Amino acid sequence: MKDLVAVVMLAGIYGLLSACFFVAMDAVDVAFTEASVGAGISTLLMLVAITMTGRSEQAARHKPALAFVVVVITGGLLIYGTLDMPYFGAVDAPIQVHVAPRYINDSMQEVGVPNIVTSVLASYRGFDTFGEAVVIFTAGIGVLTLLPVLRSRKGDDAVESLNDSMHEQHLIVRIVTKILIPLILLFALYVQFHGDFGPGGGFQAGVIFAAAIILYAMLFGLEVARRVINQTFIQFAAAFGVLLYGSVGLVSLLNGGNFLDYSVLSADPIAGQHLGILLIELGVGCTVTSVMVIIFFHFAGRKEDKQRMKEEEVG
């Protein structure tokens, strides 16, 4: 397929379908993330990229025969590998009998969080989650480094006039969005703090929060959104999230436990676990939101700069 917009749409559909697939497999937390990241934000970022690069793919210069062979071998191996797998949902499968029983039976006493996924993700394997937050932070820093936004030379008047023209064009969408945005933000906060009890947590909440900001930026223009959200501030926020997560670990070190041992954060181990999970989820949410917003602003910012340059060339 040569039409990149169609490719992006298919990728979005793929994301949505895998989210449904995850729901069917009872992995609601994963489905949540996949729906918001895979189907939502990444589709949008790809579309922004396409507006800069052009809509259709260039003719391939090399023959894809070798790539095809590699793909066939890889696929074949994967299928071959499934032959000896335990059946899906089998009670005696190794994953059900080795590590999992402790998570299922004891996590309520040990961590005190009803959502087992959260207790595994944030406490038992909290260091992996820390690593993932750092991966996201790294991605944000990478985008900041490689796609610097040029200084805007247009004055505020231009923004105002753009605003006015937009106001007439998308009146209904704008008003509906204005009503929706507070609700989206509220929902994000709900997902953030309800992670202990139901599906949700910092990653999902961060993406939803960022989605609200991105929606605002799309409808009201990047300049306006930039006035609401200061660029330096958002970079600080991304760094702050990682630091918050890390400092929870450091405090537990200082309180005599191991790194990320939340039990020592408070006199009562369960209360300590609750506090620790709350704080680290907040850190994750903070970093994810900021990085998503940074990535969007820098992608979209490139586009506006390009447009501006074109206009100047014409004028």
Place this chain on the structure above:
Amino acid sequence: MLTHLPILQVIVPLLAAPLCIFLRRPPLVWLFTLIVSSLAFVISILLLQQVMASGTIVYELGGWDAPWGIEYRIDALNAFLLLIITAISTVVLLAAQTSISKEIPKEKHMLFYTLYLLSLTGMLGIVATGDAFNVFVFLEISSLSAYALIALGKDRRALWASFQYLIMGTIGATFILIGIGLMYQMTGTLNMEDLSTRLPEVAQTRTVFVSFAFVIVGICLKLALFPLHLWLPNAYTYAPSIVTAFFAATATKVAIYLLIRFSFSVFGLSFSFTTLPLQILFMVLGLSGIFVASIAAIYQTNIKTLFAYSSIAQIGYMIVGFSVSTVTGLTATLLHVFNHALMKGALFLALGAVMYRIGSVQLSQFQGLGRQMPLTMAAIVIGGLSLIGVPLTVGFVSKWYLLMALIEQGWWPVAVLIVLGSLLAVVYVWRLVEIAYFKPQLVGKESVKEAPLSFLIPIWILVMANIYFGIDTRLSVQVAQAAAQSLFGVSP
């Protein structure tokens, strides 16, 4: 605090990275990064001492015992690599501020150091952890920051090189993840120690076989093992000099570590070398890597590309040592990991100094540099000698052990080929020496001066290390042998 050293090793640079964002001013950030890296270096020395004195250190993260939680497990092998990575990172950073002042725009300096620290964190995390999935998470941190760092190169081709690396690296990482996933499915655990006890029970299944194949191919992509090396020359050529020096000396070493860890510790020696014809496969790939890459190096006109190809050849030597699969062979590999880090660190830093003074590393630009930059060129010559394997340099030590390992097994033809491969190194190093010392200097380049001290100090620290560890091999050989013996389950 001493009991927390394993985790501090990783989180000190990790937490320093976001702090860079708050510091903002480049000289300050540089100083801060340097201090943090030195601190990590001190920690790695302490860890190595502790491991050599009292054996493996286990650290349970979050206070959860493995396999439910994640644990850090530091034995001689881990401590050895942690030492190499932090030492190189610290020495390279000494020259960083001077070097990037000419190669990277000023407003990006702060982000450069942030990425540098993240990359360091990633590599340290991969090495320190005892959990297979945790390896993947830190692999992502180190790779993502590596892509961005390489793309920072002045030449626009750096972007393309970085993109190539991104595609290959991502495929490699995905393969490793698939392998780990299949392993988890068959054993129900992600902890390496636990995996090694539970995998033999299911070793005969096709799923485990496939998972092994995926992990090995994924690591070989990261390793740039011939013929999966195509991303490496461009990435090393167009990356900023400091980044090349740092990665050439450390990044592929981390992949070698993963290869050793997965095939020896996780899957176990008998499984790894019987399910796939790994021995003969790696022997052939290693040897062809040595020859193809060395010959390619001879024809390069860009010196950074030349030494990048030489790196691929050196990886070949490490893989040959690995394929012997004896204690001596593995010792040779580990020694070469250490020694190659010293050589390539020195060489690429010296090239960074040339880049700083001349703005290019094309072979033709080196005319007469032997007289204009005597100290820098002398460093390149000694580094080159070490690369060839001349006695009294570290290169000799590791090749000596490699030959011993091969002769022990009676593989004479391979030993002869290894010596022949070293002769190819003579050719490409000589080309550079000839131009630099026996050609008149270029017109209009008379004013080129010796590199500044901020370059000369780190370069000569590494050159001296090349000579010192070539003569006094106690530290490197002792640790490498201890690591190899523990992997084979031989008590020292």
